[in-house]
Amino acid sequence: MLDVCGAGSPEELFSHLPEAARLHRPLDLPPGISEYEIVEYFTRRAEENGIGYTSFLGAGVYRHYRPVLVDTVVSRGEFLTSYTPYQAEISQGTLTAIFEFQTMICQLTGMDVANASMYDGSTAVPEAAMMAVRATGKGRVLVAKTVHPEYREVLRTYARNQGMPVEEFGYVDGAGTLDLEDLERKMDDFTGAVILQSPNFFGIVDQVKAAAEIAHKRGALLVVIFTEAVSLGILEPPADADIVAGELQSFAITPSYGGPYAGIIATKEKLIRQMPGRLVGQTTDSRGNRAFCLTLATREQHIRREKATSNICTNQALIALMATVFMSVYGKLGLRELAEQNLAKSHYLAGKLTPRFSGKFFNEFVAKVGSPDAVNKALLKKKIIGGLPLGRFYPELADCILICATEMSRKGDMDTVGQVVQPAAATEAAEVLA
Amino acid sequence: MINKVRQHLSQNEALLFERSSPGKKAYQLPELDVPAVDAAEALGAENVRAEIEGFPEVSEVEAIRHFTRLSTWNYAIDHGMYPLGSCTMKYNPRINELVARIDGLAWAHPYQPEALSQGCMQVMERLELMLAEITGMDAVTLQPAAGAHGELTGILLIRALLEKRGNPRKKILIPDSAHGTNPATAAIAGYAVENIKSSSTGGVDLAALEGLVNEDVAALMVTNPNTLGVFEENIIRVAEILHRKGAMLYMDGANMNALVGMARPGDFGVDVLHLNLHKTFSTPHGGGGPGAGPVCVKKVLEPFLPTPRLKRSGKKLTFDYKRKNSIGRVKAFYGNFGVLVRALAYILAHGGPGLRNATMDAVLNAVYIRKQLEPYFDLPYPSPNMHEVVFSDDRQAKLGVRTGEIAKRLIDYGFHPYTVSFPLIVHGALMIEPTETEGKLELDQFIEAMISIAKEVETDPELVKNAPYGTRTSKVDEVTAARKPVLRWKPA
CATH class of the missing domain: 3.40.640.10 (Type I PLP-dependent aspartate aminotransferase-like (Major domain))
Structure with a gap:
């Protein structure tokens, strides 16, 4: 091969690089290691994370059982090692699966169209906001304080340079639901998007219909966010929303320390051309058979460049496929039963604790515990990771944790949480009084 | 002559929604170890949904067959070279x-x-x-x-x-x-x-x-x-x-x-x-x-x-x-x-020396392809190339065949196409990136295929223009897909 290339050595193929631009020493990296050593290295790292803990964390990332079929399917090289399906004739597998994904997301959310996935829930929020702003021609965004705090941070990062002022509206202290009066007060005719989450960050099912009325009255679009996709198995879909954006991590995607996950954006028919990201459509091949292909690419960066609806290129195809397999395995009956189990577990746990809010919740809720740190420390001794201390995001809830139970939470562990938390909270209260 | 591939049967498969039957399921959940709660009571009756209309209902074997059949309709690196320029489609170690x-x-x-x-x-x-x-x-x-x-x-x-x-x-x-x-x-x-x-x-x-x-x-x-x-x-x-x-x-x-x-x-x-x-x-x-x-x-x-x-x-x-x-x-x-x-x-796995070797192999492979294909395709920018090479379809276009059509014909030869019509500064670009993980055998087969197609363009341009022939899905009507978007399944 070198002869054909007219080179004496592979290095010679780099001789045209300017001398000053070249690296004249070996990289300061250790030599390669074997497969066995690599497994050993990562096994050690996993051990350093701690072994044998059970967890009651939720807050946007949930512990759900992953059916075996999920990895069986996504490990197939035909799915794992293919690229974006630009060449439809040899990508019908991926394209068909995405078409099914888009369909199932519509069925779940009550929307007309869904795209082929976004990076994750958090980045889907600014994309949905920008979509609403484009569609209404109004730049201002109102976002509920009960939207996941990190999602709101991402929104602010994107919004800052878009000429897209973002303002927040509050929640009702007793119920933990949207403060609709605050929303009404802050609404104006320059607001293009009202963004809320349901179940909200506190786990509470929120008032989509009422918020939609307020938004629509002033010509804004309503964006509804979800972080817990399993809730859609039992909750009324947010059909009053104009755009639904969410996170599918609950659908057989491991927590994996924060990613990769898959987000979605779904919307009404009239907003199709404002959608970011890939879309798969149905058509026929030259023999008249049903076929699928990427479509409406004129929205996208590789055609429109600086005029595109988004700079997004990649979607999360393999992760979306995990969710697709998950939805197929659980299906119509299973997703309902799964949601019912989550509901039962979280309400059992809530019976052992002191919920902070009176709003109806799905599988997580805010519990008043006195000192979250003391409680969590005591739980760790029992090999239990407790809830998320909320002071970091909501100073007014510094005595609370956000705690979650799923179908994987065992009764025995929930009893232990109750035993550890309640006395600790009681002691704390006594200390404060003293 | 096409040596790398020959046809085999692939299974037809309906969409999940079309092959669903009421009551079928592919999951098991454990018995609840806590009391069940009434959804309407816990969530408010107005917040509880009716069943998810149209959602799949299939058995486990139906689910696995569904996705396995779909998978066989894809080309992948695990099948062979995937020379998409700019995408660096190298082998993914398991x-x-x-x-x-x-x-x-x-x-x-x-x-x-x-x-x-x-x-x-x-x-x-x-x-x-x-x-x-x-x-x-x-x-x-x-x-x-x-x-x-x-x-x-x-x-x-x-x-x-x-x-x-x-x-x-x-x-x-x-x-x-x-x-x-x-x-x-x-x-x-x-x-x-x-x-x-x-x-x-x-x-x-x-x-x-x-x-x-x-x-x-x-x-x-x-x-x-x-x-x-x-x-x-x-x-x-x-x-x-x-x-x-x-x-x-x-x-x-x-x-x-x-x-x-x-x-x-x-x-x-x-x-x-x-x-x-x-x-x-x-x-x-x-x-x-x-x-x-x-x-x-x-x-x-x-x-x-x-x-x-x-x-x-x-x-x-x-x-x-x-x-x-x-x-x-x-x-x-x-x-x-x-x-x-x-x-x-x-x-x-690679370590410092291994990464450097990979880089040298990536460039060697791309230069090798360039040298072998230069006599058959126009190279608008003759500067020394590194990990990829970009030809133009100028010579073939004169005979009425464009880069997108050559790409589709490559599928019949058992390869994924190169990147088509990018970068925009090259008229009718063919952008080829082999990566370091292709061996000489696969590269030579690719080169042979490209040369063979270049000859077909001269002798039988229609043959190239109507490709691919060997795929289970023939040329896809992308224009209709965009004009009348059907983006989800609906019951007939």
């Missing part, structure tokens, strides 16, 4: 998949206490350090989820620094050979885009650049080697011109596979670059994601990196959230950790 699924890593919750996350944090720290060494940069953020997301992060960093200096400026310069994500990103970051014409050799035109760089220019976004696979020979001058006027040099790292171990962007004047871990560091493309787009910067940009930042204090790693100059978050949590694990496994 060890990476295994280690990413180790329980203690895969089930780590982003909010579990830092004391119980030290293993994950060490993985991230090690990868940050290694990427800094590979690129010659000072600091790395692993937060961005993909290449385009990394671009956005990088441009926001530049904006933040310039704002701090008193003027964020107005424009980003982008060569006409750039990826579409570059201008789309600049627009989202609030900048106007000014295109800069490539020189006659396909590189950045120095005179044009000097004329354009002024106090309004925030940065130039350059891909190096550029999308022709050609190293910017004047890159150091380019950096000087920008820096003299207080502008920054952004590098799109899509083509780092040509440089690892041989040259470092940090050494030739780059201020910010993003990497595509799913390209250079072989995390699988998965039909279009997930990826990861770490951003590497020079020290001056470090204060602006997204929160949180990984910080070491003695033996312990922590996250630093108190960074007043930070651009903020670009994504929830810390990045696509599972992708980071795979990339680190790839770097550890």
Whole structure:
């Protein structure tokens, strides 16, 4: 091969690089290691994370059982090692699966169209906001304080340079639901998007219909966010929303320390051309058979460049496929039963604790515990990771944790949480009084 | 003559919704160990949905057959060479998949206490350090989820620094050979885009650049080697011109596979670059994601990196959230950790010398293809190429056959097509990137196929124009798909 290339050595193929631009020493990296050593290295790292803990964390990332079929399917090289399906004739597998994904997301959310996935829930929020702003021609965004705090941070990062002022509206202290009066007060005719989450960050099912009325009255679009996709198995879909954006991590995607996950954006028919990201459509091949292909690419960066609806290129195809397999395995009956189990577990746990809010919740809720740190420390001794201390995001809830139970939470562990938390909270209260 | 493939039967398969029957299921849940609750009571009757209309109802064997049948309709790297230029479709080692699924890593919750996350944090720290060494940069953020997301992060960093200096400026310069994500990103970051014409050799035109760089220019976004696979020979001058006027040099790292171990962007004047871990560091493309787009910067940009930042204090790693100059978050949590694990496994397996060898093989393979195909296809930019080579269809177009048609014919020969019609500066581009993981046998088969098609164009252009013939799905009507969008299944 070198002869054909007219080179004496592979290095010679780099001789045209300017001398000053070249690296004249070996990289300061250790030599390669074997497969066995690599497994050993990562096994050690996993051990350093701690072994044998059970967890009651939720807050946007949930512990759900992953059916075996999920990895069986996504490990197939035909799915794992293919690229974006630009060449439809040899990508019908991926394209068909995405078409099914888009369909199932519509069925779940009550929307007309869904795209082929976004990076994750958090980045889907600014994309949905920008979509609403484009569609209404109004730049201002109102976002509920009960939207996941990190999602709101991402929104602010994107919004800052878009000429897209973002303002927040509050929640009702007793119920933990949207403060609709605050929303009404802050609404104006320059607001293009009202963004809320349901179940909200506190786990509470929120008032989509009422918020939609307020938004629509002033010509804004309503964006509804979800972080817990399993809730859609039992909750009324947010059909009053104009755009639904969410996170599918609950659908057989491991927590994996924060990613990769898959987000979605779904919307009404009239907003199709404002959608970011890939879309798969149905058509026929030259023999008249049903076929699928990427479509409406004129929205996208590789055609429109600086005029595109988004700079997004990649979607999360393999992760979306995990969710697709998950939805197929659980299906119509299973997703309902799964949601019912989550509901039962979280309400059992809530019976052992002191919920902070009176709003109806799905599988997580805010519990008043006195000192979250003391409680969590005591739980760790029992090999239990407790809830998320909320002071970091909501100073007014510094005595609370956000705690979650799923179908994987065992009764025995929930009893232990109750035993550890309640006395600790009681002691704390006594200390404060003293 | 087509030697590499012959036809076999593939199974037909309906959509899941069409093969569903009421009551079928593929799941089992354990018995509830707590009392069931009444949904209407717990959630409010008005909040409880009716059944999910149209949702699948299939058995386990039906589900596995469904997805297995679908999978056989895909071409993949595991089948053969995937020479998509700019996409770096190299082999994806399976060890990476295994280690990413180790329980203690895969089930780590982003909010579990830092004391119980030290293993994950060490993985991230090690990868940050290694990427800094590979690129010659000072600091790395692993937060961005993909290449385009990394671009956005990088441009926001530049904006933040310039704002701090008193003027964020107005424009980003982008060569006409750039990826579409570059201008789309600049627009989202609030900048106007000014295109800069490539020189006659396909590189950045120095005179044009000097004329354009002024106090309004925030940065130039350059891909190096550029999308022709050609190293910017004047890159150091380019950096000087920008820096003299207080502008920054952004590098799109899509083509780092040509440089690892041989040259470092940090050494030739780059201020910010993003990497595509799913390209250079072989995390699988998965039909279009997930990826990861770490951003590497020079020290001056470090204060602006997204929160949180990984910080070491003695033996312990922590996250630093108190960074007043930070651009903020670009994504929830810390990045696509599972992708980071795979990339680190790839770097550890190769080691320093292995990575350098991979780079040399990637370039050798691309130059080999160029030399073998040069007699048959026009090469509009004859500068020495690196990891990819871009031909034009000029010669074939005269006989009425375009690059997209040659690409479809390549499918009949058992290959995935090259990248079609990109970069835009080449008329009818055929952009070929073999990567280092192809051996000579596969390369020679590809070369034979391309030569054979070039001859078919001369003898029987219609044969090429109506390809592919051997696929279970023939030419797809994309025009109707866009004109009358059907984006979801509905019951007949």
